[in-house]
Amino acid sequence: MTDVETILLDPQRRGIPISAIASSAWEKTRKTMSADLRNWADANGFKGQPGRSLTVPGPGGALKQVLVGADQGGDAFALAKLCRNLPEGVYSLEAGFAAPDLLALGWCLEAYGFDRYGKTSAAVAKLVCPKGVDRKSILRAAKASYFVRDLVNMPASDMGPDELEAAAARMARVHKAKFSVTSGKALEKGFPMIHAVGRASPRLPRLIDFTWGPARAPKVTLVGKGVCFDTGGLDIKPAAGMALMKKDMGGAANVLGLAQMIMEAGLKLRLRVLVPAVENAISGNAFRPGDVLQSRKGITVEIGNTDAEGRLVLGDALALADEEAPDLLIDMATLTGAARVALGPDLPPFYTDDDRLAAAVADAGMRVNDPVWRLPLWRPYTRLFESSLADMNNAGDSGFAGSITAALFLRRFVEKAKSYAHFDVFAWTPSARPGRPKGGEAQAMRALFEVIRQRYG
Numbered sequence: 001m002t003d004v005e006t007i008l009l010d011p012q013r014r015g016i017p018i019s020a021i022a023s024s025a026w027e028k029t030r031k032t033m034s035a036d037l038r039n040w041a042d043a044n045g046f047k048g049q050p051g052r053s054l055t056v057p058g059p060g061g062a063l064k065q066v067l068v069g070a071d072q073g074g075d076a077f078a079l080a081k082l083c084r085n086l087p088e089g090v091y092s093l094e095a096g097f098a099a100p101d102l103l104a105l106g107w108c109l110e111a112y113g114f115d116r117y118g119k120t121s122a123a124v125a126k127l128v129c130p131k132g133v134d135r136k137s138i139l140r141a142a143k144a145s146y147f148v149r150d151l152v153n154m155p156a157s158d159m160g161p162d163e164l165e166a167a168a169a170r171m172a173r174v175h176k177a178k179f180s181v182t183s184g185k186a187l188e189k190g191f192p193m194i195h196a197v198g199r200a201s202p203r204l205p206r207l208i209d210f211t212w213g214p215a216r217a218p219k220v221t222l223v224g225k226g227v228c229f230d231t232g233g234l235d236i237k238p239a240a241g242m243a244l245m246k247k248d249m250g251g252a253a254n255v256l257g258l259a260q261m262i263m264e265a266g267l268k269l270r271l272r273v274l275v276p277a278v279e280n281a282i283s284g285n286a287f288r289p290g291d292v293l294q295s296r297k298g299i300t301v302e303i304g305n306t307d308a309e310g311r312l313v314l315g316d317a318l319a320l321a322d323e324e325a326p327d328l329l330i331d332m333a334t335l336t337g338a339a340r341v342a343l344g345p346d347l348p349p350f351y352t353d354d355d356r357l358a359a360a361v362a363d364a365g366m367r368v369n370d371p372v373w374r375l376p377l378w379r380p381y382t383r384l385f386e387s388s389l390a391d392m393n394n395a396g397d398s399g400f401a402g403s404i405t406a407a408l409f410l411r412r413f414v415e416k417a418k419s420y421a422h423f424d425v426f427a428w429t430p431s432a433r434p435g436r437p438k439g440g441e442a443q444a445m446r447a448l449f450e451v452i453r454q455r456y457g
Contacts, residue, residue, distance in 0.1 A: 020096030077106030077435030152440025198278030224255030233306030250427025338402025
């Protein structure tokens with residue numbers, strides 16, 4: 001696995017300078033260049049075009065400097081591809097960079113490689129941390145993203161409930177958090193929906209629970225969907241729908257990454273993390289369409305579709321979280337395909353009744369290049385998951401507004417929390433972009449950290 005500390009180097013180091021030049025300013029800049037540099041740029045057709053870079057040799061042919069086009073279409077990570085496009089070596093950012101902190105982060109994120117199974121990652125160029133940029137903060141965000149990606153990229157054969165518990169336990173141990181797990185008969189009695197979803201698998205279901213920080217500090221609780229593999233249950237998915245279901249624990253991975261950032265930063269809060277870890281498998285004791293499940297909260301749920309299992313395990317976990325009336329309650333889940341239809345893979349929707357929180361999250365997402373988009377908790381749509389047998393149906397039969405109805409379903413389990421938000425993340429980059437290699441991805445994590453840091457830092 002890539003060690004990010006070897007990618008972003010101490011700002012006291014020296015590196016080959018990289019200068020960014022806007023195409024609109026090329027002619028003016030060209031006139032200030034030495035004749036040798038001007039001729040070299042002309043010979044290579046470089047005019048500061050977006051996406052272009054030019055390596056400039058010095059005496060003896062050694063690499064002397066790099067010029068890059070500065071106009072990158074609004075993506076603060078766009079130039080991060082230099083990490084892989086430049087020859088191996090150490091580089092430093094000089095003139096023309098509008099957001100050197102985000103470029104440094106993007107550079108680190110671009111350098112990530114997952115090589116557990118033998119496919120080795122290509123060597124990457126290293127970057128001297130730009131002056132005025134908080135290297136510790138960049139490394140904290142990059143390490144958390146690497147952690148999330150590693151968990152999501154792991155095949156389900158090596159990332160089941162046991163392994164997810166072990167990853168959370170290691171994190172809790174490092175930060176001296178209080179760690180516990182509910183399983184077996186205690187799970188069946190106290191968290192019946194988590195048990196029902198996971199009982200068909202030989203990899204037993206459980207609820208992972210750890211707390212960190214002083215008891216009297218503001219309470220922030222994070223809940224992450226930990227479905228380590230989702231067959232769809234008896235309403236089985238087709239092969240194409242099952243191909244990426246190792247990532248169905250992406251909500252849990254993102255919550256754990258966010259928890260790591262919070263604890264490493266030493267924020268002044270009491271953190272609680274809850275992860276219902278299950279595998280939605282098929283066997284003789286699998287829960288069935290038409291079953292009515294009891295929940296921890298006392299709400300009864302008719303099963304309209306066994307493939308809408310994430311909201312069931314989250315419902316029980318949210319009910320527990322809500323019992324202590326946290327100041328802020330967040331859940332993250334790879335919950336619906338409808339969210340991807342609405343907003344695509346790059347822009348996770350989130351839902352909250354708290355306008356102040358919504359504005360803060362949206363603003364932070366734009367500032368740290370971790371965008372999210374608020375969708376409405378449109379309560380008239382509760383009619384879409386009504387049940388004639390139980391308090392509600394987990395899926396309904398309309399096919400409309402799937403992400404919104406899932407959010408409304410979860411909202412029923414939260415009453416006491418002072419502020420609550422649900423994030424429907426994809427946790428996956430389907431095709432590589434600068435700073436975002438193909439594969440598992442942290443989404444909304446950095447935006448949420450900024451909001452929590454501002455409130456409780």
